[in-house]
Amino acid sequence: MCAIEVTPVVSTERLVLRGPMVTDAAPIAALASDRNVAGMTGHIPHPYGVADAEGFIARVQDMDWDREACWVVEHHVFGVVGAVGLKAGERPELGYWIGRPFWNRGYATEAVRGALKWVKRDWRRHVVVAGHFADNPASGQVLCKAGFLYTGDVERRVSAARARNDVPTRMMVWLA
Numbered sequence: 259m260c261a262i263e264v265t266p267v268v269s270t271e272r273l274v275l276r277g278p279m280v281t282d283a284a285p286i287a288a289l290a291s292d293r294n295v296a297g298m299t300g301h302i303p304h305p306y307g308v309a310d311a312e313g314f315i316a317r318v319q320d321m322d323w324d325r326e327a328c329w330v331v332e333h334h335v336f337g338v339v340g341a342v343g344l345k346a347g348e349r350p351e352l353g354y355w356i357g358r359p360f361w362n363r364g365y366a367t368e369a370v371r372g373a374l375k376w377v378k379r380d381w382r383r384h385v386v387v388a389g390h391f392a393d394n395p396a397s398g399q400v401l402c403k404a405g406f407l408y409t410g411d412v413e414r415r416v417s418a419a420r421a422r423n424d425v426p427t428r429m430m431v432w433l434a
């Protein structure tokens with residue numbers, strides 16, 4: 259007998275969060291190669307090409323979904339618009355990005371809320387942490403709208419795209 263592993267899918271009003279497929283590499287690379295996107299994340303380098311996106315997809319396809327999670331964010335008309343993930347740890351850490359053509363339409367907030375619903379109902383975790391670079395207030399706004407609170411801690415974090423390891427990062431926490 260063989261076990262069939264099914265990657266969790268989360269549907270929200272306008273979006274679907276699903277595991278990435280090889281065919282997503284081109285749209286992911288096109289959106290994530292924007293310095294304004296990569297530079298606000300910890301680990302997306304700049305430049306970022308299709309081979310980088312293929313590496314990302316392969317890592318997610320090997321992922322142990324009991325420990326961590328990662329979805330592409332898909333819109334039924336526009337296709338892939340971004341990604342959301344939860345990094346493994348005692349307190350899983352949320353990360354996300356939305357491609358610049360799709361900013362300020364509420365997609366990040368909707369995707370994060372959907373991911374947190376899954377965290378509580380399906381993953382059965384009750385604490386998630388997140389941090390946003392101090393020069394990225396839009397991300398702080400997304401996290402506040404999704405129910406995160408500031409802890410008061412400011413950590414110095416890596417930004418691969420900026421080639422820095424000391425970007426002031428405001429830490430936040432969400433409790434189910």
Ligand SMILES: CC(C)(COP(=O)(O)OP(=O)(O)OC[C@H]1O[C@@H](n2cnc3c(N)ncnc32)[C@H](O)[C@@H]1OP(=O)(O)O)[C@@H](O)C(=O)NCCC(=O)NCCS
Nearest residue numbers: 295298354355356361362363364365366367395396397399
């Ligand atoms: C941050 C990011 C995810 C937001 O995505 P989005 O889909 O535009 O987010 P939403 O539309 O759900 O919400 C954005 C909120 O930020 C607000 N905002 C936008 N620019 C802002 C700014 N310069 N200062 C303060 N708030 C700002 C918007 O008004 C909106 O809040 P509102 O609904 O209360 O008006 C997106 O810009 C992004 O991917 N940036 C690059 C990568 C990144 O920052 N990832 C997060 C790492 S922590």
